[in-house]
Amino acid sequence: MIMENKNKFFVTTPIYYPNSNLHIGHAYSTLIADILKRYKKLQGYETFFLTGSDEHGQKIEDTAKSKNIDPKNFVDEIIINFKILWKLLDIDYDHFIRTTDKEHINYVQNNFSILEKKGHIYKGEYEGLYCKFDETFYPQNQVKNNECPECKRKLISLKEESYFLKVNNYKEWIKNELLTTDLLWPKYRTNELINNFVNNLQDLSITRKSITWGIKVKNDNSHIIYVWLDALQNYLSTFTYKNKPWKIEEVWGKNSKTEIIQIVGKEITRFHGIYWPIILNMLDYKNPKILAHGWIVSESGDKMSKSLNNVIDPIKVIKKYGSDVVRFFLIYSIQIGEDGKFSEDNLVNVFNGILVNKYSNLVNRTISMIQKYCEGVVPSQGTNIIKIDKNLDFQLKNLIEKYHENFSNNNLTQALKIAIIYIEELNKFIDTQKPWNINDEKVLATILNYLIKNIWNSAILLSPFLVKATLEIEVIFDKKITSFKDLNFDFKNLNLNSRSNSFLFTKYKK
């Protein structure tokens, strides 16, 4: 038997802080990763999707203490809710990693020794302005009024013995990678990163003596490994767990052909776009592609965040409208890469206006016509579609090309919009052809056969975005969507008599 040697695709989300439940902004990061995985699978890739939780550090320790609970017990509880959310949102991850797992801890400790042996780590003393909440030191030139540039909390002056990572040597290297490769998307974030951080790149303090909840340096137990150095390595340590399909080298090795996309929100590009590639380089690994999305902001334009008390609970929204609607709305109405607002009113409008009026309507009316004119059985094509509509077939093929083009440019929003245009074209085709007035049997058969084939195509294009609707479509067509090779399947003779014509989405009344 010839085994197909499939290309590999590795996609990751940031690992989330389990200091409270996740809001819709976090769900957004994970959703993007899920859609990319589903898309790549349809292209024939072997895929691996990693998400998880970032459980160490001062913030978690303080929150647990304030509730009088041991930090591990505290995070155990919160993690349950993370997993519930991913299930409700139909997130198909392959590994949920926790930085408190023993495999991860061992990996981080060993790598510390490796980096030290390679001469990338030295011991010194740190003095600087530190944000306890974001667990980050900020260079003086980034700070105004002693406030954290991210969360606006007061910074504290900190002086302590610390190990350092020699990143300063990599200033020119990382600048060059950022400017000349596709390390970071969207490209326009590159300059802000270079101006704000790379130009003043200082060696990174990578241990703390002042905290206790974290991974200890093996041979120097009073030092705890800085939470970001701990957390970033989850993307590597996952491949040291039992039963993982690939070895680290196959993914991260300099010669590996595995495509790696890492989803991050724009505020953590500093870590993923600068320190992370440097660490990888120190370990002789290759660069990933970092995809930085914007923020979900409130009506007034503020970042949705717990500390601003303006969060929307995704579980409530999913329970009210269904996961497909939330998945669809987040991608459709927020241009990926940019900030965007989440408004329930807009969600309902998109739901009714697109999913109900365009998609469901197309499917339902086509099925009813087949039931009415063809005894419920999809007819064979009687003539060539070009004789009926000169342009449509060409247009639709073109849309499919554009859809793929947008996916390969990470423009999920535009790819989704193209899938909807595909549906609009089919609706227009029905409106102009008016099958109910056609007497020529061959023409009618061709139109209905063509509609069914293209509804199937649009369902394939939508399948990375819509999970429940895809399952319903698979039942109607009695066929699984597994690959883009399934496009243009001819459904002649398919019996649709048992299909009800209330497919999918029904109008949400406010």
Ligand code: MSP
């Ligand atoms: N633990 C770190 C990541 C370590 S990865 C090695 C962290 N966690 S977080 O829980 O604060 O945030 C995780 C992700 O959620 C980030 O990508 C962040 O951008 C995203 N979001 C948090 N609030 C958001 C919005 N309001 N909108 C969109 N994404 C947001 O950072």
